[in-house]
Amino acid sequence: MLSIVPLAAIVALVALVGTLVWVLARADAERAQTTLATDALWVEQSLRFQMAVDEDMLVRLALDGASGTDGETLRSRARVHIAANPEMLSVQWYDSAGRLVESVPQGVAPVGQALVDTLRKAPAGPARPVYGAAQGGIVPMALRQSDADGGVLVAAVSLPLILERHIPWWIAERYAVRISDSRETLADRSRRPLAEGAPSHSISFDPPLAGTVLTITAYDRPPALGNTALLAAIIGLATFSILSLLVLQRNAAHRRRAEARLSAEMAFRRAMEESLTVGLRAKDHAGRILYVNSAFVKMVGMPAETLMGHAPPMPYWAPDRIEETMARQKALASGAVAPQSFETRFRRADGTEIDVQVYEAPLIDSAGRHQGWMGSIIDITEAKAAARLARAQNDSLARTGRLVTLGEMASTLAHELNQPLGAIASYAAGGLNLIEAGQADSPQVRTAFEKLGAQARRAGLIIRRIQDFVRKREPQLVALDLTEVAADAIGLMAGEARERQVTIVMDAPEPLPPVLADRILVEQVMVNLIRNGLEAMAEGPRAGDRLTLRLTAEGGMARLDLADQGPGIPEDVAAQLFDPFTSTKSQGMGMGLNICRSIVELLHGGLSHAPNPGGGTVFTVLLPFAPLPPAQGSAP
Secondary structure, three states: OHHHHHHHHHHHHHHHHHHHHHHHHHHHHHHHHHHHHHHHHHHHHHHHHHHHHHHHHHHHHHHHHHOOOOHHHHHHHHHHHHHHOOOEEEEEEEOOOOOEEEEEOOOOOOOOHHHHHHHHHOOOOOOOOEEOOOEOOEEEEEEEOOOOOOOEEEEEEEHHHHHHHHOOHHHHHHEEEEEEOOOOEEEEEOOOOOOOOOOEEEEEOOOOOOOOEEEEEEOOOOOHHHHHHHHHHHHHHHHHHHHHHHHHHHHHHHHHHHHHHHHHHHHHHHHHHHHOOOEEEEEOOOOOEEEEOHHHHHHHOOOHHHHOOOOOOOOOEOHHHHHHHHHHHHHHHHOOOOOEEEEEEEEOOOOOEEEEEEEEEEEEOOOOOEEEEEEEEEEOHHHHHHHHHHHHHHHHHHHHHHHHHHHHHHHHHHHHHHHHHHHHHHHHHHHHHHHHOOOOOOHHHHHHHHHHHHHHHHHHHHHHHHHHHHOOOOOOOEEEOHHHHHHHHHHHOHHHHHHOOOEEEEEOOOOOOOEEEOHHHHHHHHHHHHHHHHHHHHHOOOOOOEEEEEEEEEOOEEEEEEEOOOOOOOHHHHOOOOOOOOOOOOOOOOOHHHHHHHHHHHOOOEEEEEEOOOOOEEEEEEEEEOOOOOOOOOOO
C-alpha cells in the first residue's frame, strides 16, 4: 500500500500543475482579449477624432461661407486642410439646384450627388455633416449651407488613407484593422496574412458610417505555445518520474527479494555454524582474530568479544606451546599460501587443556586477495584418549592372545591326546590280561601290541601337528578321500557311541573327488564334531539315537554335514559358539570348536552350524577339492 503513495503524489502533482497551467492560460487569453478590446476602442476613438476634425473643418467652411467670406478664402482653407489631412480627397460646393459650383482641387468628378440631393430636399439641414454610402473606399461627407443660397458643401474622405495615416505603428504591427459593412470590406490595413483562429474584436462604426463595423484582428493566435510547452514538459517530467518510480519500485522489489534471500542464507549459514562441532577461526596476516564461531567459543570457554581483535599470543594457547605456536604463526605469515594441518594443545578458560587438530586454509576475499587464514579446529581430546585406550587394549589383547595360544596348545594336546592314550591304555591292559592268562603266544597279543604301537605313533603325529598348527607352520596338504577319513573317525568314536547308545550313520550317496587337506587335522576335526554330538545327545533331551555324517558336493567343494539329535544350541550362545571359552557343555573348555574352525579355515574351507530340522544341530564343513592332475598329452 505504501508503495503507491509516491505514484499517487506524482499524479496529484501533475493534475494540480495542469489545472494551474489551464487557469493561467485562461487568464492570459482573457487578458489578451481585454487588451485587444482596449486597443480596438483606442483605434475607434482615433478614427472618430480624425473624422470629427474633418467634420469641423467642413462646418467652419459652411459657416464662413454663410457669413460672407469670399470664395477664394474658403478654397484656400480647403486646400490647406487637404494638404494637412490627405484622407480628405476633395471639397466641393453645390448650389441649391444641386449643380457643382466649385471643387478643390479642381477637376475632380462630383462626389456624393445622391447625398446632395437628399440634403436639398430635406426641410432643414443638420447641424453636423452627414455621411453617404461608401464606394470604393471613399465615403462622401456633406453639410447644407445655411445662407440664402442653400447650397451643399461635400467632402470626399478616403477610408484606406484615414486608416493608413491615423493608426499608430505599434497598433499596425500587432493588428489588422478593417472597416466593413454587411456586404464588403470598405477599408483594410494589414501587414501580413492573419492566422486562422486569431482573436479579433469588432466595434460598431455607426455613426458616423451607417451599417459599418470596425474590426481589429491580431495577426497571431494567443501565445499558447509557452503554456503548451510547459504543460508538455510537466507531463514529460511526470512521465519520467513515474517511469523512474516504477524502475525504483522494481529495483526496490529486487532489493527486497535479494535481502530476503540474503537473510535466509544468513539464517541458514548461522544455523549451520551453530550446528557445527568444528570450531572456525579467521585471522589476518598478523594473526589478529577476525571471526570465531560459537563452536570455537565453546571449545576454548571464552566469549567472542574477548577473542575478536585479539593479537598473538592468544589467551587459549597452552603455556608450553607458546613458542612453538609463535614460530608456526611467523612461518605461516612468511611462507607459501597453502593449506596446512597440525596438532596442538589449547588451554580453556577453566584451566583444562584439550588436544586439537588445526587445519589452516588461505582466506581469500571476493576480489581474490589473500586477507589471512581461516582455521577449522577439531577437539581430538577424546579421540586421542580413545586411541591411547585402544593401544592399551590392543597390548592387553596381545598378551591375552599369547596366553590363549599357550593354553590352546596345552588344552589341544590334552584334548587330542586323550583318545590315542586311552586306546594305548586299553590295548596294553588287554595284552597284559592275555599274558597273565598264559596266552602270551596268542595272535591277539600281537594284534593288541601292534594297535598299541599304531596309537602311540598317532599320538606322536598329533603332538607334531598341533605343534605345527600352534607355530603357524604350513600343514601338509595332500589329496584325501574324505569318505575314508570319515570312516576312520567313525571307527575311533565307535566305542564311545556304543556307551552313549548312539548309532553313527555314514551317508555318502555318491563318490566325491579327493579334497586337498591334512589328514590328521581333518580327522581331528571330525572326531571333535562327532564327540560334541555324542556328548550333546547324552547330556540333554534327544530327538533320536542317530548321528549322521552326510558327504555331498556343493559349489566345487566337498560338504560334510554332521547332524546330531540332541537338544540343540541356545540362541544366546549360537552367535558366540566359535569364540574361545564358549561352550554348551557343563565340563567343556570352550576351545574345541574354536580349534576346529581355525583348522578348517587354515585348509581354505569353512565351518558353520544350523539347527537340525528334526531336532539337534547340524555342523557343516566345507573343504576344497584337490586340483585335477593334468591330462596326459596336454601341455604343461
